[in-house]
Amino acid sequence: MASYTYTPTPDQGAKASVVAYLVVSCVVLLLMMVFGLLMRLEQSQFTAIGGLWFYKIMTLHGAGMVGIVAIAGAAIMWHFLRQYVELSTGIFVANLVIFLIGVVMILASVLIGDFHAAWTFLFPLPGTSMGMWSQGAAALFMGGLLVIGVGFVLLHLDIARAIIKRYGGLGRGLGWPQLFGPDDGNAPPPAVVASTMVTIVNLVGLVVGASILVMMLVNLYVPTFEIDALLAKGMIYFFGHVFINAVIYMAVIAVYEILPRYTQRPWKSNKVFLASWTASTIMVMFIFPHHLLMDYAFPKWFLIMGHIIGYLNTFPILIVTGYGAMMIVYRSGIRWDMCSRLLFVSLFGWAVGAMPAFIDGTITVNYVMHNTLWVPGHFHTYLLLGMVAMVFGFMYYLVKPDENARDSAIDVAAFWGFVIGTMGFTMSFLYSGKESVPRRYAEHLPEWVPYDRIASYFVILLLASVLVFVFRFLTRLGLAGRDYQRASLARSIAT
């Protein structure tokens, strides 16, 4: 039976490996944001780096961002999950080392080998360079992605092992006995349910991604080993969609774990919560056709499935997780600091970004908006103001000096700069999409340039804010590993 009594949970410091993940994450994230700014400045005609460098930076920005948010998400998931199950630190560290090896391969491929086929490595572009890059550069890039994928497979296998050992199966990790039977109040905590979901979908997604990468690597050197372009596209988007979506589901564990500490209210794994996570497990794996709506060669039912699941997928985000965060904060007496602000706003970013996303998944809309700037408009909203806000919220939580510590004015200003910068930048993208500006164009027509310039100013504001976040985290790093009370108690209890 549901109980609404909060049981205080001690705030634990992060292990050195988690801190290492986060340090790598914030440094790479910052660098990738600079790359993003360089692209917007080029489209704004403030710079003239040329098509080759634009597309090289674009390839690095895409691969780097996807990889680094996965690393940051994994750090959050691992930090909290290990409080419930026994995880291997060795495998966690190995994943980071393997990731860095993959990063070096990708950097070499792009910066030395001039590879610029975008992070999506859409077959057969990596092997059809028109002399712009070598076979070796393409192999290095795809090999780098493959290496990174192997690291994450190892990590998820360890997580699956630990959940199965503790709870008796992945179904039990999703709380199926309580979902489909009587709710005895013993469902796994939200962190375990979310980790189980992420592990299931990512293992499937990574195996499919690795399969197409291996097929393309073979095709690169043995062209008689032919690949169907439509099948390749389906596999790439299945992997890509699952992997990038999983990062939000990893990072949201920070919200589930930390907001209850601030509000002294429990976040329960009740039937609605469990149903929504089981539904998300299925929907995340079957929604990917919404990337393929302009490939008419796919069966019609397959494309309509993408359209329908796009609409249904908004329900768990809005009605369960988003609403749950509002419920726990409403009349809670919460004390707002950088951590609680960022975690709260992250749910706003996720929900608000999901709106233009599902609208883009409407087939008739996609017909005139696919691959316009509308697409980066919505995914930057829920990744940046959603997922990345969760990561920075977690970082502020780890390095908060004590439970009563006050934020400096510059941090508060950076928070608002982050929110306004992100919204201004993403709304410029969305408006450009409405005006049919294609995405991934190194040069823009004169009538599109004003939107690019407005976006550039907002990106500069965003970047300055993130600099403050990163500086604060790095300069207080020594606090991250210690065990002490961080979350401020809600008002009526503390006073």
Add this chain to the structure above:
Amino acid sequence: MQETAWQVSLVLMLMITFGVIFVAINSHKREEEYGPLVKRAYGFRTKLFWVVALVFLPAMIYNLMDLPYDVSRAATAGGPPQVINVTAHMWYWEMDRDQVDAGQPVEVHITSADVNHGFGIYDKDMHLVAQAQAMPGYTNVIRHTFKEEGTYKVLCMEYCGVAHHNMMTEIKVGNL
């Protein structure tokens, strides 16, 4: 369509924004008993669920009524379709004709000789009116009837390499 998508998005985003601001404003004073608050909130959530379901689900079905994949799109416009065969190359479009008549159905048969491209048709105001992917080994068919005469631009809508942004051509509609 773009204008509708923009306005609907703005309305939904604003509704979420107001909801979040409402909660933030009402977060300071604590209601100590969480149980009764949860009960009230769950009741409101049930209503919210039905409101969202009753708005989203009919919208989802309505938007399946006129799909670009339907062969009937060409037939209902009247007259035999004017066919344009397109082959995409890095980085140019090969078309067997670049002129069609307004008011008559057009079928654009699109394939690619090398990598994935996207065939996007822009009207004189540079707004997308139709698109499909160009893929090696497959032919996608755009069925569209141009209502207005004029010169329509074609832009590549799928990243295809260093000159992707220069991959443009034109379709003339009417006797220009």
